[in-house]
Amino acid sequence: MAVVFEVFRREREGAAMQHAGSISAPDERFAEIYAREQYGRRGESEALWLVPRDAVHEIDEFVDEFDLKYRRVDGYSIKERLKEARERAGTVQG
């Protein structure tokens, strides 16, 4: 049976590994050959990772049960308070 491998590639030194696509191969030896040909033959990658799809542990739900907005930029609305602070300090422009 052929196994599906997810292929990740690094485009240049220092770049993050990014998902490139998947290949189907009988085993790791074939997977390496196919991945080299499919994702590296034009010098477009400086490293590849091959991961059997079954080994990927996916998480795709992120529930914000407690409304943790203070962890995000949209949790802070400083406009009104900045205006008030400037008025108090007497530094309001024009």
Add this chain to the structure above:
Amino acid sequence: MDARTAEFLEHIQSGGLVETGDWMPDEYRARLTKFVEMHANSELMGVLPERDWILRAPTLQRKLALTAKIQDEVGHAQLLYRVVEDLGKPRDACLDDLIAGRSKFHNVFHYPTRTWGDVGVIAWLVDAAAIISQKALLKCSYAPYGRIMRKICWEESFHILHGRDVVLTLVTGSDAQRELVQEALDRWWEPLMMFHGNPIPAGEDPMVHWRIKSQANEDARQQFLEGYVPQVWELGLTLPDAKLRRRDDGVWEYTEPDWERLMAVVSGHGPASAERLAFRRLSRAEVDWVSRTVLAEAA
């Protein structure tokens, strides 16, 4: 339409994307599978007319470039069959359907190649027509297909360059060489005009409805004419359509292709359909022992 399908449709029509494991309506899965499968078949069948020229390429450099192009196209077929497999149809089933004539491939690969001029015209103009459709597919609602299309478009751009280089070499050569290009253009113009399909309005195209495609057929053809007719004319070459002209408003007029003939060609009645399918059947049978061996060894 049930509520879940309606929600899905609203999601994709407002620009939302779909991933492999996501729920999708049966109709969406069926149309998408058929579409990507036909694309994969076309890449695989598209190498056969070029394969005929590996041994006859005029120089070593051309032979190497042509072989590399063929490798690219087969690679595209492999990537696309992977997308189809993830949608639920195994590659073996795709190949079985292809060689039995139960599935389709693009009209341009149902025609023979007569001379090296055809090879240049195919690599330049068939690939140019293809890249217009493929660029529009970057925005496909099925994200894995769109992502693969980025790599495919990148490689197709080499092919257009390679084709243009072949054509420019011939038109700057002897009169006989130039004539090879003109004759090839005369042969390929009709299939090229049919390439993007009949001018079905986007509003009536189910592929646009499901946002598998985002471009109307006629828009793609107009883009092709706008981009490439002037490039053909500037080389002093002609196109075999007396009606072909660009109106003042930028719309290209042309002789309406025979759409019934297109349907006949893509359903396996083109001049080279039977020969190509026979060759694919033969090569599948010939390499069968390879897949049986490697899969058995791995198991």
